[in-house]
Amino acid sequence: MRISHFCLGFALLLAACGGSQPPASSPSGASTGPSAPAAAEEDTSAPKPTIESQREPFMQGCMRKVNAPDYCECGWDNFREVFKDADLSKPLPENDPRLATLQEKTIATCGSKLPEESIKESFVGGCTEDEQRRAPYCECAWTAMRKKLAASDFIGSFEGPRVEEAKKAVVVACKGKFPAELAKADFMKECNAPHCECAWTKLRAKYSVEAIVAGTADLASVPGLKDCK
Numbered sequence: 001m002r003i004s005h006f007c008l009g010f011a012l013l014l015a016a017c018g019g020s021q022p023p024a025s026s027p028s029g030a031s032t033g034p035s036a037p038a039a040a041e042e043d044t045s046a047p048k049p050t051i052e053s054q055r056e057p058f059m060q061g062c063m064r065k066v067n068a069p070d071y072c073e074c075g076w077d078n079f080r081e082v083f084k085d086a087d088l089s090k091p092l093p094e095n096d097p098r099l100a101t102l103q104e105k106t107i108a109t110c111g112s113k114l115p116e117e118s119i120k121e122s123f124v125g126g127c128t129e130d131e132q133r134r135a136p137y138c139e140c141a142w143t144a145m146r147k148k149l150a151a152s153d154f155i156g157s158f159e160g161p162r163v164e165e166a167k168k169a170v171v172v173a174c175k176g177k178f179p180a181e182l183a184k185a186d187f188m189k190e191c192n193a194p195h196c197e198c199a200w201t202k203l204r205a206k207y208s209v210e211a212i213v214a215g216t217a218d219l220a221s222v223p224g225l226k227d228c229k
Contacts, residue, residue: 048089049089051083058079059073061201068113078102099139115153119154120142123154126141133182137174140174140177141214148165149166164216167216168216175210183209187200188200195228198229202224203219206222
């Protein structure tokens with residue numbers, strides 16, 4: 001469990017909130033006899049979904065995730081512009097380059113419309129993952145990082161030198177707040193190999209739990225780590 005996993009991908013969230021409607025399926029009771037061609041003709045003649053028909057599901061999905069009407073409206077404006085020529089009768093491919101464009105535009109134009117309380121709530125929620133024993137650490141991590149970063153820095157890729165420096169501040173400010181047993185369980189789950197127990201022991205001998213959780217531990221500097229097999 002690393003802090004970098006807790007960043008807010010709100011622009012991608014908005015893309016998922018709106019999305020495109022899947023192609024209409026054939027009626028389950030369609031006949032295979034002479035009437036079948038007529039049914040198919042009716043399906044193909046049905047009006048295709050328009051960009052405006054996506055507004056309501058987009059806004060509903062966005063508001064369920066974050067109660068920020070101005071942000072959702074701004075996100076919708078970007079979605080409508082980016083996907084104005086899209087064929088909404090077909091599912092949107094996950095690698096569609098327009099998703100990256102939407103993310104960039106939404107971060108740039110809508111980030112300031114997202115209330116800080118919503119950003120904090122999502123950060124802490126992603127950090128705890130419904131495990132309340134993490135809550136003291138997660139609250140502390142938000143406070144420590146917020147002193148180093150602007151609220152808007154938590155939206156998007158959440159990478160770069162300033163973010164790395166903020167993580168180091170968390171290691172100092174929040175020492176002793178992350179339960180060691182939870183950190184080990186997270187590590188073992190991600191590692192999932194025979195040498196993981198050895199690796200954890202070596203890692204803990206050099207670094208604090210918080211340094212491991214924050215992702216600031218330098219694995220190359222851990223003595224004997226390469227000997228774990």
